[in-house]
Amino acid sequence: MLKVLIACAWLAVSAHGAMAQAASVVFLNPGTSTETFWVSYAQFMQAAAKDLGLDLRVRYSEREAFNTLAQAREALQGSERPDYLVLVNEQYVAPQILRMAQGSGVKLVIVNNALTADQKQLLDARADSGWVASLVADDEQAGYLMLTDLLRQHGPVAPGQSLDLLAFSGAKNTPAARLREQGLYRALAEHPEVRLRQLVYGEWSRQRAFEQATQLFKRYPQAALVWSANDEMALGAMRALHDSGRVPGQAVLFSAVNSSPDILQARLQGRLTTLVAGHFTLGGWAMVLIHDDAKGVAIDAHGGRDRQQALFQLIDTEQAKRLLAPTLPVDFRALSAVGKPASYRYPFSLQLLLR
Structure with missing residues (x-):
């Protein structure tokens, strides 16, 4: 019995030592x-x-x-x-x-x-x-991927025609936001058929983007594409379009970064056309x-x-379902x-x- 107690005490001290060294x-x-x-x-x-x-x-x-x-x-x-x-x-x-x-x-x-x-x-x-x-x-690549995939999903534009784009960036004093913008501008340089009508800073906020988008959709009723540097701003802009009587994913194609449950559901439902995630x-x-x-x-x-x-990678519907799973085990x-x-x-x- 004494040996057992000593052994248990030694194990307890060892466990404590291991914890202390963490x-x-x-x-x-x-x-x-x-x-x-x-x-x-x-x-x-x-x-x-x-x-x-x-x-x-x-x-x-x-x-x-x-x-x-x-x-x-x-x-x-x-x-x-x-x-x-x-x-x-x-x-x-x-x-x-x-x-x-x-x-x-x-x-x-x-x-x-x-x-x-x-x-x-x-x-x-x-x-x-x-x-x-x-x-x-690779934030610059994320910004680039979003616009190029939006255009792929939209399909070719007739000669002499153009597409109006609205963009929602994050915060000016955040490196990731500025890099995603650089990716956007790289894609725009490759696609002169796209006209960036306005880029605004939504500060990563759903509510702020909703308020901005409400005005922007009135100012640019022909807007066909929306590029968003995160999920919250995309969700706010989609709500603004819905409130105007139009359907996100049909009247206007949306893109976003991140993998929150709300944005993954939007991807599965077709309201969100393009999703990039991974960071x-x-x-x-x-x-x-x-x-x-x-x-x-x-x-x-x-x-x-x-x-x-x-x-960063583009997320299709099957991957969106996987990311919605309760657990994502990693060793x-x-x-x-x-x-x-x-x-x-x-x-x-x-x-x-x-x-």
């Missing part, structure tokens, strides 16, 4: 705690953290940059500093957080919105900022990089530390580079969830 991570979520995209994003991160044995805490900024900075200050200068801080360069907050991080001992991982060229120069001058990696999606996985893939870094893996040897992943441990050869490259892809 790398701690704080994610500064730039969205709201009720925002579908950022909530599902955090849930995917939590699933990865649990699988990989990481201690993850999520802090929501409620889309206020000053909240993000206050949360960063607490994490980097408080008494309970995490091993890693994951942040999004939304509203260009990264330079201030990099300054705060100097000498803190906390490692930084940037996701979704990368450092700008000017910010990278600043980072090079601050070698002790603790920056470990950045992981972003909600970035936080989960970042957990794999953090796990490996904590294990002593030189993650930059497996594809670099400033990483852009080709995550995050199998993606780790621990024990892998030097030639190994992280296979981060939306296909890991769709197979």
Whole structure:
């Protein structure tokens, strides 16, 4: 009996020691705690953290940059500093957080919105900022894919005719939004038959886009295509068209980015013509990089530390059904580079969830 008790006590101490050694991570979520995209994003991160044995805490900024900075200050200068801080360069907050991080001992991982060229120069001058990696999606390609697929679905335009396009971008001070716009303009350069009548900034908001679209559809009644940098703005614009007595997907073709249940249903119902998704996985893939870094893996040897992943892809109806499934199991441990050869490259892809 005594041996059993000793063995149990040893196991308890060992388990406690394993827990104590788990790398701690704080994610500064730039969205709201009720925002579908950022909530599902955090849930995917939590699933990865649990699988990989990481201690993850999520802090929501409620889309206020000053909240993000206050949360960063607490994490980097408080008494309970995490091993890693994951942040999004939304509203260009990264330079201030990099300054705060100097000498803190906390490692930084940037996701979704990368450092700008000017910010990278600043980072090079601050070698002790603790920056470990950045992981972003191919946002320019997402913007390009949306318009080219809209045109494919619309069909050819008669010689001498044109198509009127309305565009809803996100926030001006967000790198991802500007990159998606660049993709839009690349596609427009290839298709002179399309006339961009107006591009507005919907600030990622369904309500704001609804109000803007209500006016735009009156101003440009011949609009045939709507390009939207996220799902919420597309849903707002579709509602505005519906309220005007026209049918989304018939009178006007819509595109969107993201994979919220509402937008996936719109894709299945035919109200949304074109859907591009994949970047909600970035936080989960970042957990794999953090796990490996904590294990002593030189993650930059497996594809670099400033990483852009080709995550965006067009979502058809079958894939939309798959993404609506309650669970999307991923073996995050199998993606780790621990024990892998030097030639190994992280296979981060939306296909890991769709197979």
